[in-house]
Amino acid sequence: MSEFLPFTRPYIDEATIAAVGDVLRSGWITSGPKVQAFEKALSEYFGGRPVRTFNSGTCTMEIALRIAGIGAGDEVITTPISWVATANVILEVGATPVFADIDPVTRNIDLDKVEAAITPKTRAIIPVDLSGLPVDRDHLYAIAAKHKLRVVEDAAQAIGSLWQGKRIGSFGDFVSFSFQANKNLTTTEGGCLVLNNEEEAGLAEKYRLQGVTRTGFDGMDVDILGGKFNMTDVAAVIGLNQLQQLNDITARRHALAKHYFNAFGADFEQLTGAQLPLANFENTNWHMFQLVLPQGTIRADFMQVMKEQHGIGCGVHYPPIHLFRMYRERGFKEGMFSVAESVGKRIVTLPLFPRMSEADVERVVSAVRKTLSI
Ligand SMILES: *Cc1c(COP(=O)(O)O)cnc(C)c1O
Numbered sequence: 465m466s467e468f469l470p471f472t473r474p475y476i477d478e479a480t481i482a483a484v485g486d487v488l489r490s491g492w493i494t495s496g497p498k499v500q501a502f503e504k505a506l507s508e509y510f511g512g513r514p515v516r517t518f519n520s521g522t523c524t525m526e527i528a529l530r531i532a533g534i535g536a537g538d539e540v541i542t543t544p545i546s547w548v549a550t551a552n553v554i555l556e557v558g559a560t561p562v563f564a565d566i567d568p569v570t571r572n573i574d575l576d577k578v579e580a581a582i583t584p585k586t587r588a589i590i591p592v593d594l595s596g597l598p599v600d601r602d603h604l605y606a607i608a609a610k611h612k613l614r615v616v617e618d619a620a621q622a623i624g625s626l627w628q629g630k631r632i633g634s635f636g637d638f639v640s641f642s643f644q645a646n647k648n649l650t651t652t653e654g655g656c657l658v659l660n661n662e663e664e665a666g667l668a669e670k671y672r673l674q675g676v677t678r679t680g681f682d683g684m685d686v687d688i689l690g691g692k693f694n695m696t697d698v699a700a701v702i703g704l705n706q707l708q709q710l711n712d713i714t715a716r717r718h719a720l721a722k723h724y725f726n727a728f729g730a731d732f733e734q735l736t737g738a739q740l741p742l743a744n745f746e747n748t749n750w751h752m753f754q755l756v757l758p759q760g761t762i763r764a765d766f767m768q769v770m771k772e773q774h775g776i777g778c779g780v781h782y783p784p785i786h787l788f789r790m791y792r793e794r795g796f797k798e799g800m801f802s803v804a805e806s807v808g809k810r811i812v813t814l815p816l817f818p819r820m821s822e823a824d825v826e827r828v829v830s831a832v833r834k835t836l837s838i
Contacts, residue, residue: 466827471779472646472752475713475818480705487701498697502704506656509707511634513658514665517695517703518672521620521642521655522549525590527671527693528616528638528657529557531664534587541581542590542618543573544784544804545811550592550618551785561794562586563786565801569742571595571754571811574803575603579611588614593622593632595781595813596648596751597744601627601636608637616640623649624714624749633658643699648713648751649706651699716818717750723822724753724814727829736836750816752781757810758836766812766835774831779813 487498499517506515518524534540536558542550544563554561564577571594578589589608591599599617608615617632619625620642625632633639636658641647643654659665667688670677675690695703706713725743733740737758742748757763763780770776784804786796798805814828 466775468775468777469815469820469824469827470777470817471813471815472817473819474645474650475706475709476650476702477705477709480702483701483705484698487697490697493698494696495694495700496697498700498704499695502695502700502707503656505704505707506658509633510631510639510658513634514660514662515656515658516665516668516672517654517656517700518693519655519695519699520653520693521618521640521644521647522553523672523691523693524640524642524655524657525550525616525618526553526556527668528640528659529553529559529588530671531659531667532588532614532616532638534559534614537585538587539583539585540588540590541573541578541586543592543594544786544801545571545594545782545808546592546618546785547620547782548785548788550590551791554590559587560585561791563796563801563804565803566807568803568807570597570599571741571756571807572597572599575600575607579607582607582611582613586611586613588616590616590618592618592620593625594752595741595754596622596625596749597742598622598625598627598632598747605636614638620644620655621647621751622749623647624710626747643703643706648717648749649703649710651695651703651706654695654699654703713818714749717816718745720816720818720820720822720825721745721750721753723825724816724829727826728832732833736833738832738836752779752813753816754781754811754813755832756807757812759810761810761836763810763812769835770831774827774835776815776828776831778815781811781813782808784808 538559540554567574615637617639639658643651672693675686675688739756
């Protein structure tokens with residue numbers, strides 16, 4: 465059997481490793497000049513909008529909700545198919561999560577169902593760009609404007625993705641990104657929030673560090689309850705280097721995704737009953753290449769054969785959030801979001817990362833064919 469092929473692997477070059485060494489030797493290792501430089505570079509990347517960095521993507525969404533004043537008694541609509549953080553942050557601020565089912569083709573939240581789920585208590589929508597494929601921003605912001613709702617875009621997976629030629633993050637309301645190890649741009653752990661104005665950015669700074677404001681040489685005050693969410697310079701310097709390589713990373717992911725489609729061939733879906741992702745080469749950054757297995761295929765068995773017989777790691781992104789015990793205890797149950805439940809049971813993430821080869825893609829496709837026995 466060939467060498468184990470994981471579903472993802474971070475892309476870190478020697479220059480980045482050297483830059484981390486420089487920061488560690490510099491005498492300033494937590495938030496400092498590299499964080500400032502990274503925030504400036506991100507702001508330029510996002511068309512000049514204010515950007516602040518944090519130690520996770522999760523906290524950026526929680527802080528965006530706090531800045532919007534969302535809390536107890538408010539409802540926030542989101543998708544059941546995401547990393548559980550997307551819904552957990554709604555609970556974290558004391559608000560009520562409301563799910564809307566997904567579209568089976570994009571696997572993103574179905575915006576018609578979002579509109580149907582709006583009540584007088586709805587204050588915000590958290591859409592997720594699953595695998596980097598953007599939710600329809602025109603439709604999303606039309607709904608938000610019509611119902612006067614805030615939007616916290618969970619663009620954790622969507623750095624480098626586009627909507628009608630514009631970068632995700634360069635327009636819209638709050639836009640949240642994660643720099644966790646598996647993401648297209650990583651700082652090991654981390655995230656950033658794109659904000660609307662300097663006032664929101666100032667609030668974000670307070671929420672990320674204990675609500676502290678400093679003035680002059682020795683002035684300090686605390687007027688809101690903040691947490692401990694700041695990014696370190698060690699992480700920021702990794703991000704600075706990654707950002708310079710992002711276009712190459714995205715281009716490589718596109719090329720590999722294209723190779724997947726070619727290798728699977730036009731008749732793969734018909735022959736197997738499995739579903740390939742939407743073949744989108746205009747908007748998505750190809751954060752993941754996800755297959756929905758045929759009805760009746762047991763995903764765990766599929767993953768076991770892929771791993772043990774073919775040496776290939778697959779991922780699960782994601783089981784439906786509303787069926788986790790903590791959410792069931794809040795009244796959610798099987799049958800409420802049938803598309804999410806059906807997709808959530810059968811979705812698997814195939815290997816896709818910049819240093820994979822075309823031969824690796826062919827190896828995965830051949831293993832998938834054998835495992836589905838065609
Ligand atoms: C990674 C991810 C998050 C959370 O980001 P962290 O940096 O791990 O906190 C949230 N939502 C989605 C869709 C993600 O992929």
